[in-house]
Amino acid sequence: MSSKLIAPSILAADFANLQRDIEMVNQSEADWFHIDIMDGVFVPNISFGMPVLQAIAKHAKKTIDVHLMIVDPDRYIKTFADLGSHILTVHYEACTHLHRTLQAIKAEGMQAGVALNPHTNINVLEDTINDIDLVCLMSVNPGFGGQSFIENTYNKVQQLKALINRKGASTRIEIDGGVTDKNAKQLIDSGADVLVAGSYVFKSDDQLETIKGLKAIANS
Numbered sequence: 001m002s003s004k005l006i007a008p009s010i011l012a013a014d015f016a017n018l019q020r021d022i023e024m025v026n027q028s029e030a031d032w033f034h035i036d037i038m039d040g041v042f043v044p045n046i047s048f049g050m051p052v053l054q055a056i057a058k059h060a061k062k063t064i065d066v067h068l069m070i071v072d073p074d075r076y077i078k079t080f081a082d083l084g085s086h087i088l089t090v091h092y093e094a095c096t097h098l099h100r101t102l103q104a105i106k107a108e109g110m111q112a113g114v115a116l117n118p119h120t121n122i123n124v125l126e127d128t129i130n131d132i133d134l135v136c137l138m139s140v141n142p143g144f145g146g147q148s149f150i151e152n153t154y155n156k157v158q159q160l161k162a163l164i165n166r167k168g169a170s171t172r173i174e175i176d177g178g179v180t181d182k183n184a185k186q187l188i189d190s191g192a193d194v195l196v197a198g199s200y201v202f203k204s205d206d207q208l209e210t211i212k213g214l215k216a217i218a219n220s
């Protein structure tokens with residue numbers, strides 16, 4: 001069984017002490033940096049843009065997993081590659097020509113991810129799953145950190161895992177939103193490979209221990 005991965009969401013970091021929080025992730029047992037880019041159009045919130053990502057990338061020593069919650073993401077694929085993104089995830093709901101977008105991401109040397117909102121059925125990926133490196137299942141409605149986990153996510157992970165197996169794909173399943181020690185084990189048992197955790201990590205007293213504990217649960 002391959003190792004299950006933990007990706008702290010920088011959205012929940014303390015931006016007054018961003019470099020300290022990045023160093024904490026570097027030193028931790030986390031595997032990826034999860035970076036949420038929000039445009040105030042696709043989602044009802046604006047997070048941060050290119051200069052902040054550039055600053056994070058300068059200090060980050062782990063895989064940079066960028067999640068674009070923006071309309072028409074094709075406009076920025078090259079920019080995000082140039083800024084040092086390793087994985088670039090676009091929303092299914094934001095792409096008119098998803099297959100073309102995936103090819104464009106790969107052409108820039110990045111892994112291609114697709115995120116699905118909680119209301120979007122897994123079967124929309126039936127014809128593209130073999131072209132997708134990562135599916136990010138939103139377990140909250142995107143836009144804000146600190147929301148409650150949607151329980152139907154377990155069913156969706158199982159359905160997605162079944163689709164991946166049926167198609168012989170090697171796609172990873174990532175879960176984003178409301179992940180804690182309470183749901184991590186059931187998510188992994190349902191078929192998840194990567195757990196994104198924002199508030200649970202950054203609002204905890206001992207962040208290194210919180211990441212260590214989540215990683216232990218995910219790989220137990």
Ligand SMILES: O=C(CO)[C@H](O)[C@H](O)COP(=O)(O)O
Binds near residue numbers: 034140143144178
């Ligand atoms: O981007 C998000 C919502 O759009 C996620 O909720 C965020 O990445 C994770 O934060 P939290 O663990 O606090 O739910």
